[in-house]
Amino acid sequence: MPTELLGLTLEELRRLAGAWGEPAYRGQQLFHALYAERRFAFARMTNLSRSLRERLERDAGITLPAVQQRYTSADGTVRYLLRLADGRAIETVWMPEARRQTLCLSTQAGCAVDCHFCATAQLGLLRNLTAGEIAGQTLVVLADQPRQRPTTNIVLMGQGEPLLNYEATLKAVQLFADPKGMAIPLLKITLSTSGIVPGIRRLAAEKRRPKLAVSLNATTDAQRDALMPINCKYPLAELFDACRRYPLRARERLTFEYVLLGGVNDTAEDARRLVRLTRGLRAKVNLIPWNAVAALAYRAPTDDAVESFQQILRRGGRLAFIRRSRGQDVAAACGQLASLDSSAPPAT
Ligand code: SF4
CATH class of the missing domain: 1.10.150.530 (DNA polymerase; domain 1)
Known part of the structure; x- marks a missing residue:
């Protein structure tokens, strides 16, 4: 071999x-x-x-993932369908901006966490990716994109829960950050978790770790249990305890991602609870208006609801940004990554 x-x-x-x-x-x-x-x-x-x-x-x-398909959005975002050596398909998203490029990588094929608003959840967990397969997504996309910006950001927010594939994910992070290789600073690499508390605590103890983002999406246990069953295992009190103990470097903040689902978690009361939950934390909140996924029965929040949610957070002293998802027309936006043929063998 x-x-x-x-x-x-x-x-x-x-x-x-x-x-x-x-x-x-x-x-x-x-x-x-x-x-x-x-x-x-x-x-x-x-x-x-x-x-x-x-x-x-x-x-x-050197077995790189093969580019099977590129879907290019009107906003320049490219969703790549990549084929792994065993025939599994995964997705990687390339988001170019004026002065930087961001790569959204998958850490698993499919996902076992079952967040109800997420298209990937519908695949179930197909398998963990290796460190080489995680790093390989970056190499393949960078090699495919001739016009590159001076800064590369990596977000581990594609298919999968990175903290449930801990060793391979952290090894890939070390590969990205090695100054003799890709030399991407650790503070330009963000790992996003659905709230795997033991993984957060383990990450907190790492000397060389990426930035941490928590996909929150709800402000009460009842609401979060219904949207993200992982909350039944690691409820909000435990999750926020791990966040409060998470060591932050100078100028580093935790990120809370909050997908706004119309009529579900986008009320003024939700926003006020979010202010209370994040009290005392050096953090920012990214508000992500829901992207339609055909098979899922949620609706987008109104623009008014999004604006007033942000205003309540800001009046409460929180840093809050509205992140309009990119690549929606090619299903590359948050929560949309689920290639229908992810489990299919390669075309022969
Ligand atoms: S949101 Fe992330 S953790 Fe939740 S099911 Fe989707 S891929 Fe998995």
Whole structure:
């Protein structure tokens, strides 16, 4: 079996080089070629010796997800349908802006968490992604996008609950942040969770961790139990206790995402409760007006309800932003990621 290189850290590649009788720095050159220069064919890694390239051709491989389909939105957002080596499909979203680009990555194929407003939930959990498959989404999309901005942000908010695929997700974060590779600062990487409290506590203890966002979406346990059954396991009091203990770096804030569902969680009383829940936290709230998903019976909030929700938060001293979702016309917006053929084998 050839050794799969995608997903190996710098240290692991250095060790591999050593095991092959090469100096350890060859592993670093390989890491640089793969993650910093995005050269995926060994023949193009001309910084390596010819003999090492020949050995790599024989004994190693780089298995990137394959681009099966691109759906380009009128606003420039691209939703990628990517095919993994075992035939599973996942989705990755590319969002270009004037001075930065944001990549929304999947950490699992499908998801087991079953948030009722989310299209991905309808797939169920198909499987965890490996660190290489998570990092590979970034490499493939960056290689596919010729016009790039100076800054890349990563959000782990695509298919899946990242804290239920903890090791692979954190390993991918280390790959993104390694200064000898992609060199994406940790503060430009955001992990979004539905509220897996043991995962939040574990992340809090990591020396090198991404920023944390919590997908909140409700302000009472009864309301959140109904929208996000994970709340029955980790209710609001426990979730906010973990958030209050979460260590923040200078200028870092927690993010609370709040999908506004018309007539469900968008009232003035909800907004006032949200002010109370977030009291004393260094945090911001992103308000995300619901995006229609055909199979789900929710409706978008009115513009008035969205505005007044934000005003109540702001009057309560909270930082609150309205995030109009991007890529809605290609189903790339929050809660819409669920390729219908995610479990299908590849076309042969
Ligand atoms: S919102 Fe996130 S955690 Fe919830 S079902 Fe969808 S993908 Fe899973």
